[in-house]
Amino acid sequence: MPTEVIMPKVDMDMASGTIMAWHAEAGQMVDAGDPLFDIETDKAAMEVEAPASGILHHLAPEGTKIAIGEPVAWLYAEGEEVGAPPSAAPAAEEVPAAPAPKEEAAPEPAHAAAIPAAEGLRATPRARGLAREGGIDLAAVAGTGPRGRIQAGDVAALLKASAAPAQGGALSITRAKGGTGTPVILLHGFASDAASWAPLEPALRHRPLIRIDLPGHGGSPTLPIPDFAALAALIRRTFTELDLARAHLVGHSLGGALALALADTRPRNIESLTLIAPAGLGPEIDGAALTGITRATRLESLAPWLRRLVHDETIVTDGYARAVMTARADPGLRAAQAGMAEALFPDGVQAFDLRAALARLQAPTRILWGRRDRIIPWRHALEAKGAVALHLFENIGHLPQIEAPEEIGKLLAAHL
Amino acid sequence: MNAENTPEVRTLSYAEAIREAMDIALAEDERVVLMGEDIGVYGGAFQVTGDLVEKYGETRVMDTPISELGGAGVAVGAALTGLRPIFEFQFSDFATLAMEQIVNQAAKLRYMLGGAVSVPVVMRFPAGSGTGAAAQHSQSLEAWLGHVPGLKVVQPSTPEDAKGLLLAALDDPDPVMIFEHKLLYKMQGPVPEGRYHTPIGKAAIRRVGSDLSIVATSIMAQKAIAAADELGKSGVEAEVIDLRTVRPMDRETVLASVRKTGRLLCVYEGVKTLGVGAEVSAMVAESDAFDFLDAPIVRLGGADAPIPYNPELEKAVVPQVPDIVEAAAALAQGRT
Numbered sequence: 001m002p003t004e005v006i007m008p009k010v011d012m013d014m015a016s017g018t019i020m021a022w023h024a025e026a027g028q029m030v031d032a033g034d035p036l037f038d039i040e041t042d043k044a045a046m047e048v049e050a051p052a053s054g055i056l057h058h059l060a061p062e063g064t065k066i067a068i069g070e071p072v073a074w075l076y077a078e079g080e081e082v083g084a085p086p087s088a089a090p091a092a093e094e095v096p097a098a099p100a101p102k103e104e105a106a107p108e109p110a111h112a113a114a115i116p117a118a119e120g121l122r123a124t125p126r127a128r129g130l131a132r133e134g135g136i137d138l139a140a141v142a143g144t145g146p147r148g149r150i151q152a153g154d155v156a157a158l159l160k161a162s163a164a165p166a167q168g169g170a171l172s173i174t175r176a177k178g179g180t181g182t183p184v185i186l187l188h189g190f191a192s193d194a195a196s197w198a199p200l201e202p203a204l205r206h207r208p209l210i211r212i213d214l215p216g217h218g219g220s221p222t223l224p225i226p227d228f229a230a231l232a233a234l235i236r237r238t239f240t241e242l243d244l245a246r247a248h249l250v251g252h253s254l255g256g257a258l259a260l261a262l263a264d265t266r267p268r269n270i271e272s273l274t275l276i277a278p279a280g281l282g283p284e285i286d287g288a289a290l291t292g293i294t295r296a297t298r299l300e301s302l303a304p305w306l307r308r309l310v311h312d313e314t315i316v317t318d319g320y321a322r323a324v325m326t327a328r329a330d331p332g333l334r335a336a337q338a339g340m341a342e343a344l345f346p347d348g349v350q351a352f353d354l355r356a357a358l359a360r361l362q363a364p365t366r367i368l369w370g371r372r373d374r375i376i377p378w379r380h381a382l383e384a385k386g387a388v389a390l391h392l393f394e395n396i397g398h399l400p401q402i403e404a405p406e407e408i409g410k411l412l413a414a415h416l
Numbered sequence: 417m418n419a420e421n422t423p424e425v426r427t428l429s430y431a432e433a434i435r436e437a438m439d440i441a442l443a444e445d446e447r448v449v450l451m452g453e454d455i456g457v458y459g460g461a462f463q464v465t466g467d468l469v470e471k472y473g474e475t476r477v478m479d480t481p482i483s484e485l486g487g488a489g490v491a492v493g494a495a496l497t498g499l500r501p502i503f504e505f506q507f508s509d510f511a512t513l514a515m516e517q518i519v520n521q522a523a524k525l526r527y528m529l530g531g532a533v534s535v536p537v538v539m540r541f542p543a544g545s546g547t548g549a550a551a552q553h554s555q556s557l558e559a560w561l562g563h564v565p566g567l568k569v570v571q572p573s574t575p576e577d578a579k580g581l582l583l584a585a586l587d588d589p590d591p592v593m594i595f596e597h598k599l600l601y602k603m604q605g606p607v608p609e610g611r612y613h614t615p616i617g618k619a620a621i622r623r624v625g626s627d628l629s630i631v632a633t634s635i636m637a638q639k640a641i642a643a644a645d646e647l648g649k650s651g652v653e654a655e656v657i658d659l660r661t662v663r664p665m666d667r668e669t670v671l672a673s674v675r676k677t678g679r680l681l682c683v684y685e686g687v688k689t690l691g692v693g694a695e696v697s698a699m700v701a702e703s704d705a706f707d708f709l710d711a712p713i714v715r716l717g718g719a720d721a722p723i724p725y726n727p728e729l730e731k732a733v734v735p736q737v738p739d740i741v742e743a744a745a746a747l748a749q750g751r752t
Contacts, residue, residue: 129707129708151750
């Protein structure tokens, strides 16, 4: 019996997806997990993997729009006879624009589920307003009203649910195996996540590594972040709950600003501070890039902004960009980050100033910066006084830990 | 109300309160005259004018011939030439016969003559169903007249407002149409003594609530209060707004309530289609209060049908308390 390959549901409110490209041809053997085809929805473009191993047949043509759950191809075992597509309906059935009118108005449960999504989200004006204020994407809200309508109470419940854990244990914390001595806490930058430390981690493995995902990023829930102080307080609570006597802090960009704020308020617990292209040392920041990244719903709109992050744009390969887009496929996450960008960087300006904190630092501190950084000007590093070590890198952009992981890793390993 | 000396408050019926207002006006202002069919010796079709003819004589309380067009025309002309006539229709349904005088003359003359004149006429319309008077004597036509620029249209729902709105109407320089619900004439309620105004164009919040706003007119305001009390037992707190004036409508009171509750139920006896509730709904939908709506607006109005003679059917074609309870509960619980 051949295995059905279906159009997956990747967005909460997705009704159908368009096959953009097949990575395999009819008759080709594919393994489970191989990239099989690319789809595009209203909100995202993404790659779909083969659900099983087998020989690919009955492919829906590229460019076809297919309802979720409908087959797009079939995978046959070797030697299995390939006849007509197993389903009665043609595999590449077009999504009907509207259900055909019936002479008898019999209810049609099969259609009922699909119609709300096809018509767009049902939400009351008040619910929409609450969601806007709370930075919640309505697509992430389950409507309890008639026909799945989202009402104010549904949004309020979600806001409450996401606000509640903020009292403790809210943020996703992941740890690398192994390592001894004083742990290293890694704080990633805006619109990134803990996985972005991977290239740098081989150089730091001798220490226990603790990665924190910022709210609305990676594995952390969306939390209301009205301003930088609220975000810094959240990181401070998270640090307190880690219950560490001493820790090294490594922060990149926004994570650098948060590391600096944490070191300022918990000086006795901080062994050292490493700030990579940190925010908070001056007003300038590339607001267009922040907006561009948070708004991007597909590869084509995301990739140009990803290339701006680095100096050597060739390191932003299609595969890398696709991986980033896949990580950002959740519209709720994108909406949360857009809200956070608006709160932290209104009008494309860094609305928080940590220069005084920098001047007060007691822990040994290093600032690392690429001199080709197009997001935050490296000259902000010149705010550092006295004992702060400054490392500037030629031909490096805003992501030194990704652009030159070995060089950065060697430097960090010597001190941590 | 007079702030200097607090007037005594008695319990009067709605009809008595109207009669008292006319009595005060007749006594204080010799320009005031009453006109209408059988309002003299007979005392009016619903006994509202009562024995006023004995007190003020037939020059102040005038029986008019059985022609609404003729009587209304005399009243409009009298208003134009300096009197303050109160013209009573036997049934509001007979407004149809006097439309020329109401719509083309009373409402238009100030405009047509460049503001040189005004038409301070008051017309009283016994309206609504529930008396077994069948299709030609039971209608609620306030929306018809509410559609005419130049007219003010009020619908008192309590004895106090019936008196206060009539006295306010007499002091208004322009034509004011008062729709009195026939089933309310016997309603008892507190009425202050002496002269006072219930402001035209100002709604009354009859009951404060947080879960939904019920905007109702005339007898439906009373039914809405009863429904809200019933709903209160199950924890649904309805705010009841008695519109009191349908033209000009009290926009601010309605919008403020909807902003607070996020849910709007309009209840009115007139035919639902193109009725007062349609205007209230549109006013909310067009305003900033729209952003506060958490459910579709719901209207309960009269059926798209003539009022039947059969008493059970007569009840069935206009909203009743259980209908309001059901609609309000569904709305408040997010079931609509």
